[in-house]
Amino acid sequence: MDMDRYPTELRVLAVDDDRSGLRLLKQQLHLCNYNNVTTVTDAAAAWDMLRERKGRDDQFDLVISDIFMVDGGIDGLKLLEHVSLEMDIPVISKPLLKLCYCFQSSDSYESSNHEK
Template identity: 50%
Template sequence: MMAVEDRLVGEDVTEEGFPVGMRVLAVDDDQTSLKVLEKHLLTCKYNVTTTTKSVEALELLREKRSMFDLIISDVNMPEMDGFKLLEQVGLEMDLPFIMLSGHDDRERVMKGVMKGACDYLVKPIRLEELKNIWQHVVRKKIESKDQNQGIISDGVSGQDTSSENIPKKNKTHGRKRKEQSEEEEADTDEENDEEHSTRKKPRFVWDNELHKKFVSIVNLLGLDSEFI
C-alpha cells in the first residue's frame, strides 16, 4: 500500500492550485488495473494512496478519514465487494465515491448509483475520464455548505409569531385590555351625552319680573287657593 501523505488540502477546495494535490484512495484487487489507475491519477497531479484490499481501505478511512478527498473502488473484490464498501463509507463518512467495473450492465450501474456512488466508470479506465473527477469533491463541499446554511436558516425562520401560537396568558391580557378600553369609551360617550344634554336645557333664573308675577297670582287667587 502506498503511504498516505500528511499534507491537507484545506477546507476550501476551490483555493488556488486545486485540484493539484487532491487526495485519492484507489482500491482494486487486480494489481495490474490498480497500477494503471495509479499512473493516470498521478498524471492528473493527484496524491494517490492504493490498496488491493477493501477491508484495509475501510480501516484506513476510519483511522484517517480527514486525509482523503475522494475514493475510487473496483466492484468485484474478495472479503468485501465495492458495493458493501460504498455502503459502509456512506454510513460512516461523507466522501465522494467512484465505482469501477469491467461490466456496464444497467442493473450494476443503477445499484451503485442507488447506494450513493457519484460516478460509475467502466474498465479500461482512460486518462480523460479521470481529469475531471475533482468536480465531485467540489460538489460535495458545496452541498455540505448549503445544508449547514439551510439548518441555520430554518432555525431562525422556524420561530412562529402567528397569533395562534401566542401564549394564552397574553391573549387573556389582550382581551382584558380591549374590554377595558371599550368600557372607557362607553363611559366617555355617556359623559359626552350628559354634557350635551345639559347644554341643551336652559338654565332657570328667578328674577324680579318672575317674582312680581308670582305675587300677583297669589294675590289674585288668595293664599287658600288649591292651585298654590
C-alpha cells in the same frame, strides 16, 4: 487541457484487487497531476484506512474503488455502502469509470468517422 481547474491536492484512495488495473489507475491519476494517491488491494484494508484517518488532517478526499472484490472479508459494494453511510467522502466505482471511458472512446470514434 488546463490542469489548473482540477483540485490536484486531493488525497485519493484507489482500491482494486487487480494489481495491474490499480497500477494503471494510479498512473492515469498522476498524469492528471493527482500525486497524493494511496493504493490498496482489498476492501477491508481500505475501510480500515478510511476509519483510521477519519477526522484527521490527512483523511482521504476521494475514493475510487472496484466493486467486484471479494478478498479481505468485505466486498467492494459493502465498502461503498460503509463509506456512503459513515463518511462524507465522494466515491467513484470503477465500473462506472470504465463505462465513462467507453462512451468517451465511442464519441471520439463517431466524431472521426463523421469528419471524413
